[in-house]
Amino acid sequence: MLSTYLSREAARRLRHGAPWLRREDIISMEGTPQPGEPVQLRDEDGSVLGLGDVDLESSFAVRRIGQPDEAVEGLIPRHLRHAFERRGRLVDDPRFCRMVNDDGDGLPGLIVDRYDTHFVVQTLTRAMDARQAEITRALVEVTGAGSVLLRNDSPRRKALGLPTQRAHVLYGTPPRWCRLLEMGARFTVDLTYGVGTGYHYDQRELRRFVARMANGGRVLDACCNVGGLFVHAGLHGARQILAFDKSADAAELARENAEANGLLGRATVETGQPLQVLRALRDTFDLVLLDTPGVTSEDEFLEQLRYALRRTRHGGRLLVVGYHPPLGLGGFDELVATACEGEARIGTRLARLGLPPDHPTLVGSPGSDYLDAMALEVS
Incomplete structure (x- = not known):
């Protein structure tokens, strides 16, 4: 097996749990490993640090794939x-x-x-x-x-x-x-052409919390995809739901999922871009769901969030979801606070929500916790 030698500082970080290193952390390499061919990672003294994938064309040139005592076979x-x-x-x-x-x-x-x-x-x-x-x-x-x-x-x-x-x-x-089945709800998803890998499993904790906020309320979902959030709101007592998605195919699946979960007559699903929808509406809602997978900048995120605050009634709740990138790491709370200040609304944080247990991440790995969400009471 080929070996790749790392600087002392890089070796220290790897021993302390760093999952990846950059090209400049490599001090020498034996041969040229092919993609999918693990190498032994070693420090400057030759001590084995573990198994890794090495790709000099990648921003993360070294990725750990095994511990020092781990065999490549199997x-x-x-x-x-x-x-x-x-x-x-x-x-x-x-x-x-x-x-x-x-x-x-x-x-x-x-x-x-x-x-x-x-x-x-x-x-x-x-x-x-x-x-x-x-x-x-x-x-x-x-x-x-x-x-x-x-x-x-x-x-x-x-x-x-x-x-x-x-x-x-x-x-x-x-x-x-x-x-698929999830927490008592039934969904049909498109594995071949649906967003990502078909369904947002990463939003499970958000759906669990939406169920606590929905009882008796009028709900607006500005970017519903196949209905994962609003269906759980409906199953837990939302009396009226208005949902939109920019994809006609996703909106059609959301309608099917609303019907499959007994929400016929309570849920209306239409096609529309989130920002255009939020701008055009004049009504206010008890619970506003703002997922933002399509935003490309922090400014666009802030604009959508400010309009979502306008659509949230006094004393109502707002669930906002952001992603890194385009949002900067560690700046989500500040962006929410900026939007509330810009709209002269007082936001009381009810919960900070993130990835569920089937999305484990390594402690100290920047960017792995790519999803941020907050539930607010707005007055």
Whole structure:
């Protein structure tokens, strides 16, 4: 196995849990490792620090993939098995969850979402691109997967300097539309063309909290996707729901999901851009749900949030969700405070919400906690 030697400072960071290092942290390399070929990471004295993927074209040139005493043989199945067992302990229904979350499961650059016997995979490094066949075999071996679908059409790949691909099958016959169950709600999602890997499992804690705020209220959801947030509001007593999504296909699925959960007559779903919708409405609501996956800057985020505050009645609640990037790390609270000040509204924070347990992240890894959310009472 080839070795890559790291500076003393980089070795210290790796020993203290850093999941990745930059190119300048490398002091020398043996040969040129191919994508998907792990190397031994060593300090300047030659002591083994662990196994890693090395890609000099990436911003994160070194990604840890194994501990010092870990063998290369069976590495992928071993990590998958541990991730599978972890979900069994932490997730209410592990048939429907994120099964692998990047560095948090020791597999940097790999995302796997589970839909019962169907698995959707996304690879975000050249090393994981090269391991697609190995990952597929391991998923079938460890989980008994009935199908595996690759979704490498994400804008995130483009941002990482990786080519995008159309969705295609790695194993079995995955359905385009799939049913899932979550906290008593039923959803149909589009595995092939839906946003990301089909469904926002990362918003589970948000949906849990929405259920606590919705009883008896009129709800506005400005960017509903397939209805994950507003359906849980409806199941927990919302009396009227008005929802929008910019995608006609997502809006159609949201209507189907509203009907499947008994919200016919209480939920109206229409097509519309979030900011245009928020500007055009004149009514106020008891609960406003503002997810912002499409914003491209902090200024755009602030503009949407200020209009959402205008649509929230005095004493009403607002749930706002932001993502890094485009929002800067650590600045979410300040942006919310700026929007409240700009609208002369007093916001009382009811809860800070983030990623659920099936999205583990490494402590001290900047950017891994990419989702920020806050529930506010607005007066």
